Amino acid sequence: MSLKERTYTCIVCPNSCEITVKIRDGSVSEVSGASCPRGEDYARQEILAPVRNIATTVLVRGGSIPLCSVRLSRPIPRERIFDAISAIHEVSLDAPVRAGTVLIQDLLGLGVDVLLTRDVPALEGPFQKNE
Amino acid sequence: MRTADVVIVGGGPAGLAAAALIHEKGIREILLLEREKTLGGVLRQCIHDGFGLTRFQEAMSGPEYAKKFIEKVQKLGIPYLTNASVICIEPSREDGQKAAPEDDIPASARICDKTGASGHIPEKQLENSNASRYKIVTYVSPSGLEKVRTRVLILAMGCRERSRGALAIPGERPPGVFTAGVAQSYMNLYNHMPGKEVIILGSGDIGMIMARRLTLEGASVKAVFELLPYPSGLPRNMEQCLNDYGIPLYLNTTVTDIHGKDRLRGVTVSEVDENQKPIPGTEREYSCDTLILSVGLIPENELTIDAGVRMDDRTCGPLVSEYLETSIPGIFAAGNVLHVHDVVDFVSEEAELMAESAALYLAEGGLPRGKIKVEPGNGVSQLVPQLVTGTRDFEISLRVTSPKKNLTLTVSQGGKVIASRKIKKAIPAEMARIPVSAGSLSGEEALIVSAEEGARV
Ligand SMILES: Cc1cc2nc3c(=O)[nH]c(=O)nc-3n(C[C@H](O)[C@H](O)[C@H](O)COP(=O)(O)OP(=O)(O)OC[C@H]3O[C@@H](n4cnc5c(N)ncnc54)[C@H](O)[C@@H]3O)c2cc1C
Numbered sequence: 001m002s003l004k005e006r007t008y009t010c011i012v013c014p015n016s017c018e019i020t021v022k023i024r025d026g027s028v029s030e031v032s033g034a035s036c037p038r039g040e041d042y043a044r045q046e047i048l049a050p051v052r053n054i055a056t057t058v059l060v061r062g063g064s065i066p067l068c069s070v071r072l073s074r075p076i077p078r079e080r081i082f083d084a085i086s087a088i089h090e091v092s093l094d095a096p097v098r099a100g101t102v103l104i105q106d107l108l109g110l111g112v113d114v115l116l117t118r119d120v121p122a123l124e125g126p127f128q129k130n131e
Numbered sequence: 132m133r134t135a136d137v138v139i140v141g142g143g144p145a146g147l148a149a150a151a152l153i154h155e156k157g158i159r160e161i162l163l164l165e166r167e168k169t170l171g172g173v174l175r176q177c178i179h180d181g182f183g184l185t186r187f188q189e190a191m192s193g194p195e196y197a198k199k200f201i202e203k204v205q206k207l208g209i210p211y212l213t214n215a216s217v218i219c220i221e222p223s224r225e226d227g228q229k230a231a232p233e234d235d236i237p238a239s240a241r242i243c244d245k246t247g248a249s250g251h252i253p254e255k256q257l258e259n260s261n262a263s264r265y266k267i268v269t270y271v272s273p274s275g276l277e278k279v280r281t282r283v284l285i286l287a288m289g290c291r292e293r294s295r296g297a298l299a300i301p302g303e304r305p306p307g308v309f310t311a312g313v314a315q316s317y318m319n320l321y322n323h324m325p326g327k328e329v330i331i332l333g334s335g336d337i338g339m340i341m342a343r344r345l346t347l348e349g350a351s352v353k354a355v356f357e358l359l360p361y362p363s364g365l366p367r368n369m370e371q372c373l374n375d376y377g378i379p380l381y382l383n384t385t386v387t388d389i390h391g392k393d394r395l396r397g398v399t400v401s402e403v404d405e406n407q408k409p410i411p412g413t414e415r416e417y418s419c420d421t422l423i424l425s426v427g428l429i430p431e432n433e434l435t436i437d438a439g440v441r442m443d444d445r446t447c448g449p450l451v452s453e454y455l456e457t458s459i460p461g462i463f464a465a466g467n468v469l470h471v472h473d474v475v476d477f478v479s480e481e482a483e484l485m486a487e488s489a490a491l492y493l494a495e496g497g498l499p500r501g502k503i504k505v506e507p508g509n510g511v512s513q514l515v516p517q518l519v520t521g522t523r524d525f526e527i528s529l530r531v532t533s534p535k536k537n538l539t540l541t542v543s544q545g546g547k548v549i550a551s552r553k554i555k556k557a558i559p560a561e562m563a564r565i566p567v568s569a570g571s572l573s574g575e576e577a578l579i580v581s582a583e584e585g586a587r588v
């Protein structure tokens with residue numbers, strides 16, 4: 001019989017609860033320290049395979065600012081973060097663009113979408129540069 | 132002169148949430164003034180996710196969180212101006228004389244009021260004149276210098292970053308040194324990469340978030356150095372911004388020298404002793420082209436100080452009652468201008484509480500004035516509100532002096548505990564809160580708030 005114990009800092013919300021997971025014979029026997037069920041799910045997932053959400057920007061032509069921020073609809077396996085960033089960087093857009101638009105569907109077959117997180121209006125006149 | 136019932140200075144999350152709630156209370160003569168070209172405040176540049184979890188049970192980015200409030204303000208048709216920078220606020224009485232704050236200064240509040248106490252009108256003369264007092268707000272907009280006269284003034288100017296000047300790093304000052312917020316706006320709004328080889332000084336949240344952002348965009352972030360024996364940001368950011376990418380965090384260490392002429396070439400770091408003095412012989416050299424400073428935020432209160440509002444030099448924000456009203460009746464404050472927040476959800480909540488008070492002020496012609504001092508005791512470095520009236524239940528927001536586990540927050544008056552709360556842990560990076568019921572207060576003796584490990588009630 002083997003008993004292992006690991007402590008995780010929950011990253012789901014700013015409470016940053018410290019969650020302790022006891023693993024008996026390879027399976028989770030006890031989770032303690034989470035103040036809510038989301039934290040417990042997080043710790044169980046963290047043992048299996050950590051997942052993270054990420055944000056980056058893509059280039060926008062002719063917009064009030066030269067780029068638009070994006071994030072993923074759901075977290076992806078941590079080890080795929082850099083692949084995901086590279087795939088997102090291959091795309092660019094023409095202004096205007098709207099927050100909530102799906103930029104890439106089913107990114108790298110991971111089952112998550114890339115979403116625009118802000119509006120970028122088209123540059124209208126010479127005095128509307130930047131934010 | 133243009134007139135209004137409520138003028139709001141700042142269109143960040145605090146100003147936006149306040150505007151929407153004031154409107155909901157039936158008040159229509161509102162004017163929100165924002166100096167940037169768009170609304171949203173500092174959230175515009177915070178593109179990572181993790182906002183709104185408390186309020187909307189949904190993880191979104193900063194711009195998305197801001198958008199919810201901007202759209203509400205626009206839909207309600209609340210008048211606002213962008214590119215409108217407030218340069219002066221003056222309390223003035225109906226008779227046109229300049230008014231002054233009351234002389235009711237708590238001993239706990241070491242004043243950082245640079246205007247001093249000159250020109251005071253004794254408190255007696257000001258009695259019952261609350262509602263008659265107007266505030267004159269002067270702002271610069273593309274159409275020139277304008278003034279608006281208002282009954283209620285809401286301060287929601289947010290905060291700014293401490294910079295290198297405040298740090299006294301010796302050595303040359305080559306290009307390549309940025310504050311974390313400036314680096315964040317360069318990257319997220321202007322598509323400008325600060326550099327390739329990065330050192331971060333200070334373990335504030337924005338610095339850690341930038342460590343991850345720079346790494347994802349191809350830079351090499353070599354290390355984060357923190358002067359204090361504990362991190363100054365949230366554990367979740369240490370986990371997902373540093374640990375995930377193998378970026379080391381060195382505590383009790385600071386940058387003691389900067390090298391380079393036309394561009395930063397490197398820095399020297401040293402370990403520090405318990406008095407935060409560099410220990411000779413511990414110097415290490417790091418090459419880098421970019422040094423990012425994440426050494427804290429300070430409420431943006433030049434306007435507040437110039438108006439003669441009483442300040443608290445612990446929070447660097449104004450002294451307020453549980454109604455979030457400052458020492459000048461009819462001037463209210465919420466958000467980062469009042470005290471630096473770590474979570475924007477609480478900023479919105481605080482701003483709404485303040486907006487309710489402001490509406491009450493207009494309806495009743497004034498609010499009870501805070502007479503009972505609230506002072507930090509053992510283990511507490513700062514708190515809000517600093518003066519209470521005892522006329523309604525309230526919550527004290529505080530920060531602890533150092534990390535603690537299994538602690539008890541207590542509020543006592545005259546040696547008697549009137550409120551207590553056990554919490555599993557508290558760190559200086561996170562605001563802690565304790566509710567107090569008005570009925571538990573007796574008399575006007577000061578309330579002492581402490582945070583002690585294992586303390587029993
Ligand atoms: C660089 C930075 C990054 C941050 N990152 C995070 C994060 O990742 N997660 C998180 O939860 N919190 C973060 N915070 C804190 C969070 O953004 C704040 O809690 C929140 O934005 C505070 O809202 P606010 O309305 O009080 O201030 P702000 O958002 O700063 O808004 C204040 C507004 O007032 C305007 N203003 C100031 N002075 C004047 C004037 N004289 N006239 C007219 N307008 C004026 C400013 O332009 C600004 O738009 C960050 C803060 C900073 C400074």
Ligand code: SF4
Pocket residue numbers: 010011012013014015016017033034035036037038039040042
């Ligand atoms: S366990 Fe729940 S409350 Fe604690 S940090 Fe995680 S999500 Fe937040």
